[in-house]
Amino acid sequence: MGNEEEQLKSLPLDDLHKAAGARFGGFAGWSMPITYPLGVMKEHLHARENAGLFDISHMQLFDVSGPGATALLSRACPLDAGALQSGQSKYTFFLDEQAGILDDLIVTRLGAAHYMVVANAGNAAADEAHLRGVAKDFDCKIDALDRVFLAIQGPQAADVLHKAGIAGTELAFMHGFEPKPGWFMSRSGYTGEDGFEIALPATDAGELAETLFKDERVAWVGLAARDSLRLEAGLCLHGHDITPDFNPVDAGLTWAIGKAVREKAGFIGAKALLEKIASGSARKRVGLKPDGRQPVRSETVLIDADGKHVGIVTSGGFGPSAGHPVAMGYVNKDILAATVPIFAEVRGNRIPVHIHPLPFTPHRYHKG
Template structure:
């Protein structure tokens, strides 16, 4: 029997706003609103878009061994992480495959907040608790609502709501009041913030935000086109447990000194993979004429398989199609074609992001 879809604390508000709802990561989520995906996307790029991301999981790890526990779970030295800074990182398996990608914030006093993907929540929690048994720490899943406010006017909108964010730089976060967490992070390539707060306070706060004429609700459709233009990987599409950070083009998130001598899970396998060299890699592609969706086969001029599109779609800001793909190293710089039911579409390799990031440094 199929499990019923979960609902976020803002579900009724989405329905009331006319959202088209659909299943995502076990939740009934807004796919788009009456404004439509294209206009939602462009509004976020020019003003401020509000996203319900309450399906994501917040886990706090605290205690004397908190930094050591994080450094076993993730490939970085948590003890060296500055107070209030956010770190993009991963959970790796013993083959150096990516269990999940996540952001860890140092809250101080031996406390770290981990924000994990909704689709990985169950396995992530089990993984964290299994590793934490070997450390003097407490692990707690924090029940809270979670919003993202993204776009060039996000700072002004939040400031008008009495939240002092003007001094925050990209990839920093903190606790402005009890039960709240705010970080200058996001998944759109734009400047913006992610705000965690108690579930019983979120409806009033969301109403105050959307009452501002500069703010529009944004659904999962535009969230996907925004992140793809920004060249940001989506777990389950571009990342999985058979993909290493090296293959995914994310090795930059692991310090050089740890790539060959780390104490994290998967360190030995990652070191070996780096020494052996990549057999495949993630690249950006621009399809000729039309979007090519994730899952499409890629071939070379001779028709031999060379990889797959992992994410693809149309970029409203780019004003054209775009795709991320995993391809054989030997084929990365040669002509590549998408094979769509026997019809070939030329794919031109390009640098990512497709649209430049705009972050406050």
């Protein structure tokens, strides 16, 4: 067996990233650009102030079509796929029978019986197996697409695309379409900023990137800044903030599951989820602000003044826009009600941690 480095998949635009001076690291089985010469702090701020370009080709797109596509997605997800307007996107999940979160997804309706599903890289194979397993009962076709996937994020993103002559800047937030054969574009992202995600064949991708970089407002942004941006925006990372051990009630994500969907209860995990909604959760996902400048990282234990375990950090780092360390995690409900001091245990030291509203920086999505 080779070492892990040999087993990592390379992005289709790998040569472009190398030419841009990227520093690479492994993530979800891929060799990913972690930072560029600009550095994580400036990359993060560039996306908040201008237009950051992210290569997210490690993520997986599934094209779902056919007479049973709507019914399939309404079974596989806590979603009324038939209620989506053509072009509308919706944040949703794959749940297991215990309502644990197998993955979080964005589903976009492209036609009467045609949908695009965007899934996370680390779950791509498991998601495909899960979706195909559920699809055995439905008349539909699932295509796992091989695409370059680029995200352009930031307050200048729409103007950059518009000036480059790229269609789609009229989209409202959480809407998508197919600008040309083999392409998919949505107004969405993972930063809290306005922005777009564009999937396209590898043969077209280099030309698109070259066109975008003619605009001086565009800079490559790596995985490290993508993480700090999404954390400031209070957005979950599957495998950390949401996993099969957490359900949408714990995670504070039941807003993504409409009343009609709950009442129909036709999705996998419906019985368990409705029971959890009725009984309430013993823990809650919250924002966490440590005192001082030292970040608290994922898997750091949270304790009370008596040293009793009261929670866990699931994501943590420094927030360049917030100007202080930022974190998310789960805290026992009774601790929240009591408003007692909470501490993070870091290498034998106790760092005071305060519950902080999410997001840490305001969302600036384009509502149309």
